[in-house]
Amino acid sequence: MSGLSKKISGLSGNLERSDMTAFRKLHGSEMNRLCIGQHETNRKHPVFLMLHNIRSMWNVGSMFRTADAAGIEKIIISGYTATPPRKEIDKTALGAQNSVQWEHHPDPIPLLEAMKKQGVAVFGLEITEGSRHYTEVGSGDFPLCLIVGNEVDGIEYEVLSRCDGILEIPQYGTKHSLNVAVAAGIALFELVRIVRCGT
Amino acid sequence: MSGLSKKISGLSGNLERSDMTAFRKLHGSEMNRLCIGQHETNRKHPVFLMLHNIRSMWNVGSMFRTADAAGIEKIIISGYTATPPRKEIDKTALGAQNSVQWEHHPDPIPLLEAMKKQGVAVFGLEITEGSRHYTEVGSGDFPLCLIVGNEVDGIEYEVLSRCDGILEIPQYGTKHSLNVAVAAGIALFELVRIVRCGT
Numbered sequence: 515m516s517g518l519s520k521k522i523s524g525l526s527g528n529l530e531r532s533d534m535t536a537f538r539k540l541h542g543s544e545m546n547r548l549c550i551g552q553h554e555t556n557r558k559h560p561v562f563l564m565l566h567n568i569r570s571m572w573n574v575g576s577m578f579r580t581a582d583a584a585g586i587e588k589i590i591i592s593g594y595t596a597t598p599p600r601k602e603i604d605k606t607a608l609g610a611q612n613s614v615q616w617e618h619h620p621d622p623i624p625l626l627e628a629m630k631k632q633g634v635a636v637f638g639l640e641i642t643e644g645s646r647h648y649t650e651v652g653s654g655d656f657p658l659c660l661i662v663g664n665e666v667d668g669i670e671y672e673v674l675s676r677c678d679g680i681l682e683i684p685q686y687g688t689k690h691s692l693n694v695a696v697a698a699g700i701a702l703f704e705l706v707r708i709v710r711c712g713t
Numbered sequence: 714m715s716g717l718s719k720k721i722s723g724l725s726g727n728l729e730r731s732d733m734t735a736f737r738k739l740h741g742s743e744m745n746r747l748c749i750g751q752h753e754t755n756r757k758h759p760v761f762l763m764l765h766n767i768r769s770m771w772n773v774g775s776m777f778r779t780a781d782a783a784g785i786e787k788i789i790i791s792g793y794t795a796t797p798p799r800k801e802i803d804k805t806a807l808g809a810q811n812s813v814q815w816e817h818h819p820d821p822i823p824l825l826e827a828m829k830k831q832g833v834a835v836f837g838l839e840i841t842e843g844s845r846h847y848t849e850v851g852s853g854d855f856p857l858c859l860i861v862g863n864e865v866d867g868i869e870y871e872v873l874s875r876c877d878g879i880l881e882i883p884q885y886g887t888k889h890s891l892n893v894a895v896a897a898g899i900a901l902f903e904l905v906r907i908v909r910c911g912t
Contacts, residue, residue: 535870535873535874535876536842536843537837537839537841537842537843537844537873537874537876537879538841538842539839539840539841539867539868539870539873540840540841540842542889545840545884545889547884547886547887547888547889548885548886548887549887550887553886553887556885559885576892576895579888579891579892579895580891580892580895581886582884582886582887582888583882583884583885583886583888583890583891584884584885584886585884585885585886606892608888609887609888610886610887610888613886613887613888614886638736640736640738641738641739641744642736642737642738642739643735643736643737643739644735644736645736649906668738669738671734671738674734674736674738675734675736677734677736680736683782683902685744685746685781685782685783685784686747686755686758686782686783686784686905687746687747687752687780687781687782687783687784687809687812687813688746688747688748688749688752688781688808688809688812689746689778689781689782689807689808689809689812690741690744690746691782692778692779692782692898693775693778693779693805693894693898695892695894695895696775696778696779696894696895696898697898699891699892699895699896699898699899700898700899700902703882703899703903704902704903706885707848
């Protein structure tokens with residue numbers, strides 16, 4: 515029976531035959547996820563994500579959801595990026611707007627300067643002269659602040675000029691860029707992998 | 714000057730001072746991206762992406778864009794997932810619906826059985842009993858078909874039962890899942906990293 519006809523015949527969802535596979539899907543309650551109170555006090559990966567001049571609130575919400583899953587320290591909202599609560603953000607954050615710590619800094623420069631003085635390495639996610647492969651981060655680069663910029667224009671030069679380095683996701687096709695929320699997900703989970711595995 | 718007031722005063726875009734940073738952004742023409750004709754004949758990473766019962770056409774388009782960037786062989790559209798051309802797909806694919814090869818198989822089972830006979834390893838992206846960390850793939854697992862499933866229900870058991878293994882992206886927060894297009898991006902770029910680096 516095809517997937518389509520199976521759906522139509524009403525055999526989807528809980529009526530599916532889980533005994534057909536060794537790969538039984540886990541219920542939410544079996545995943546041992548944290549409640550919001552536990553998440554607040556739980557030790558995070560030493561990564562901050564700055565959303566600078568992000569136009570789409572759906573992208574903002576999606577990055578909140580990813581930041582929750584990646585277990586990072588905090589989101590920093592800067593420039594004209596919208597802040598929660600907004601229904602468009604909430605729609606894609608699916609609750610992560612309440613679990614992920616965030617701060618709003620309309621002007622990111624003083625915060626970046628302060629973070630650098632405190633030993634945080636600041637990296638932009640961009641394609642520039644001198645950018646490095648996004649996997650080329652070492653344990654000495656943490657704590658780390660990853661900056662993502664506008665969907666069309668990328669990170670503005672005033673912010674790029676404060677970066678200690680630029681991480682680039684290599685692209686092998688015809689397009690010039692990835693969706694910003696997808697790119698942030700790829701980079702954040704690679705950073706988490708490096709934090710946990712050391713290489 | 715804050716990012717916001719800078720934007721308002723009209724100093725954004727091409728008028729930004731690129732001499733403020735060593736990290737000059739590359740123009741599209743400097744990125745040496747492939748044209749569609751070159752992309753068609755270019756050697757791809759030995760990865761197929763199956764989109765099974767994906768509800769959102771925006772997610773479908775976003776995964777086309779990611780598949781172009783990751784340089785994978787082909788997208789397989791199955792179940793009730795919509796196929797291009799649709800304006801919602803085109804809006805997020807941004808042209809990748811024309812550069813990425815794709816096939817439509819309403820019933821994915823015969824295709825999966827045929828691929829397995831030809832030596833393709835079939836992996837679902839899911840959280841199940843017996844799932845393995847998404848980075849635990851070896852060079853012997855390629856060519857590889859990665860399956861992503863419905864945004865709410867995940868991959869149906871009829872398809873899961875055909876998988877050689879399940880890849881799981883670990884999650885450290887309060888939510889039970891990532892957005893499917895973000896998850897596909899994280900997994901695809903990890904597979905590409907393994908193909909190119911061997912570990």
